[in-house]
Amino acid sequence: xxxKPHGSGTIEPGDTSKRVGxxxxxxxxxxxxxxxxxxxxxxGAEFTTYxxxxxxxxxxxxxxxxxxxTEDARLEDRAHFELVMPRVYELGGKLPNDIRxxxxxxxxxxxxxxxxxxxxxxxEQLLEAERCAIRTWAEVCDMTRDCDPRxxxxxxxxxxxxxxxxxxxxxxxxxxxxxxTNPAGHFVRGDPGDSPYSTNNRxxxxx
Ligand SMILES: [Fe+2]
Ligand SMILES: [Fe+2]
Numbered sequence: 001x002x003x004k005p006h007g008s009g010t011i012e013p014g015d016t017s018k019r020v021g022x023x024x025x026x027x028x029x030x031x032x033x034x035x036x037x038x039x040x041x042x043x044g045a046e047f048t049t050y051x052x053x054x055x056x057x058x059x060x061x062x063x064x065x066x067x068x069x070t071e072d073a074r075l076e077d078r079a080h081f082e083l084v085m086p087r088v089y090e091l092g093g094k095l096p097n098d099i100r101x102x103x104x105x106x107x108x109x110x111x112x113x114x115x116x117x118x119x120x121x122x123x124e125q126l127l128e129a130e131r132c133a134i135r136t137w138a139e140v141c142d143m144t145r146d147c148d149p150r151x152x153x154x155x156x157x158x159x160x161x162x163x164x165x166x167x168x169x170x171x172x173x174x175x176x177x178x179x180x181t182n183p184a185g186h187f188v189r190g191d192p193g194d195s196p197y198s199t200n201n202r203x204x205x206x207x
Contacts, residue, residue: 009023010023010027011023019090019091019092021090021091021150022090022091022092025091025147025148025151028146028147028148029146029147030143030144030146030147030148032091032092032148033091033092033093034143035091035140035143035144035148035151036087036088036091036092036093037093038107038139038140038143039084039087039088039091039093039140039151040088040093040095040096040102040105041105041106041107041136042084042107042136042137042140043080043081043084043085043088044102044103044104044105044106044107045106045107045108045132045133045136046077046078046080046081046084046133047077047078047081047102047103047106048103048106048108048110048111049074049077049108049111049129049133050074050075050077050078050081052110052111052112052113052129053070053073053074053077053111053126053129054074055113056070056111056113056122056125056126057070057071057074059113059117059122060119060122063119065172066119066122066123066172066176068188068192069168069169069172069188070126071192071193072168072188072189072192072193072194073126073130073165073168073169074193075192075193075195076161076165076193076194076195076198077133078193079193079195079198079199080158080161080195080198083154083157083158083198084151084154084155084158087150087151087154090150091151107132107136108129108132108133108136109128109129109132111125111126111128111129112125113125119176120173120176120177123169123172123173123176123177124173124177126169127166127169127170127173130162130165130166130169131166133158133162133165134159134162134163134166137155137156137158137159137162138159140152140155141155141156141159154198157197157198158197158198160197160198161195161196161197161198164184164186167184167185167186168184168186170182170184171183171184
């Protein structure tokens with residue numbers, strides 16, 4: 001046996017049925033299964049929001065500035081799904097086999113196209129979707145801050161971008177609905193869906 005302090009642990013050498021990457025979370029007071037289930041709900045919201053934002057962006061017809069910002073938010077939600085999906089498997093879980101189950105588990109309401117799809121109504125829908133995302137990832141940060149540095153790192157990166165998204169839509173809605181100046185203090189992303197915080201774990205250039 002090795003006399004190195006981390007040369008062995010609670011999992012037998014060669015055992016592929018368990019993961020040290022999950023057990024260390026438990027050893028630090030976290031619950032990998034609970035975190036995993038929360039992550040599936042959270043990326044269910046990212047994935048469905050990517051779909052719904054496609055429709056919302058499409059209906060911002062003739063408003064190229066609104067379409068551009070909505071496209072950034074849309075693509076970044078896809079990046080959030082892509083970033084966290086592997087973590088579900090690392091923690092011992094799996095994606096629901098049926099996309100209907102996945103959508104139903106979403107931690108946020110469906111971002112439907114409003115019956116009267118005016119830019120104001122669409123921006124209100126976008127704003128509330130971002131607020132749900134902020135609350136979701138803040139909760140994941142709280143669950144993982146002291147026990148799961150890998151999930152926490154992902155969640156706080158996504159949280160950063162969701163706060164950006166809320167600021168964008170507050171600025172745009174304030175101008176569109178109320179003719180008020182309410183700056184985000186931001187400028188457009190360099191490329192559509194740049195994902196400046198959550199981009200570092202992409203599988204390839206298209207993700
Ligand atoms: Fe997101
Ligand atoms: Fe977002």
